[in-house]
Amino acid sequence: MEDEEPVGRALERWLKRQRVHVLLLVDTARLEETIAAFQPTHVVSDLRMAPRDGVEVLSVVKRLAPHAVRSLLSGSLETLTEAALETISPCNLISKPWQESTLAADLGLVRGVRS
Numbered sequence: 001m002e003d004e005e006p007v008g009r010a011l012e013r014w015l016k017r018q019r020v021h022v023l024l025l026v027d028t029a030r031l032e033e034t035i036a037a038f039q040p041t042h043v044v045s046d047l048r049m050a051p052r053d054g055v056e057v058l059s060v061v062k063r064l065a066p067h068a069v070r071s072l073l074s075g076s077l078e079t080l081t082e083a084a085l086e087t088i089s090p091c092n093l094i095s096k097p098w099q100e101s102t103l104a105a106d107l108g109l110v111r112g113v114r115s
Contacts, residue, residue: 004046007096011044011073014100018109028052035064042107044094047074055080058088071106073098 005026012024023038025031028049035043043061045054052060058070071092072080085091092106103109 007046011098014103018104020107020109028057031057031060032064035061039065040068042069042071044071044073044107047072047076047080055084055088058091062088069107 008024008026012022015022020042023034023040025034028051031052040061043058043065045057045061047054049057054072054074058072061068061070069092070088070090071094072088073094073096074080075096077093077095080093094103094106
């Protein structure tokens with residue numbers, strides 16, 4: 001989930017090149033319904049979104065798909081509080097702009113990574 005659609009689309013294209021099935025959400029209005037129906041194995045969410053921020057999104061994911069690997073993407077990870085991190089833990093923290101090799105490792109895609 002990414003609030004800036006071009007950034008979300010770039011991430012989506014890269015993940016598809018890694019042969020990852022991707023569902024890009026740019027609106028969190030139907031988040032619970034989508035997570036319950038899709039049961040994702042991984043969720044990458046931007047921190048700063050509206051009306052729900054990434055911590056709230058990943059909290060929902062933790063509740064509805066507890067085995068999903070959760071990753072929080074942001075250019076301002078230093079603004080996260082300890083309480084927010086505990087809410088979504090365990091969670092990968094990924095800085096923008098992301099490095100493909102780091103992102104691949106965080107998502108468990110290390111083998112066969114293609115740029």
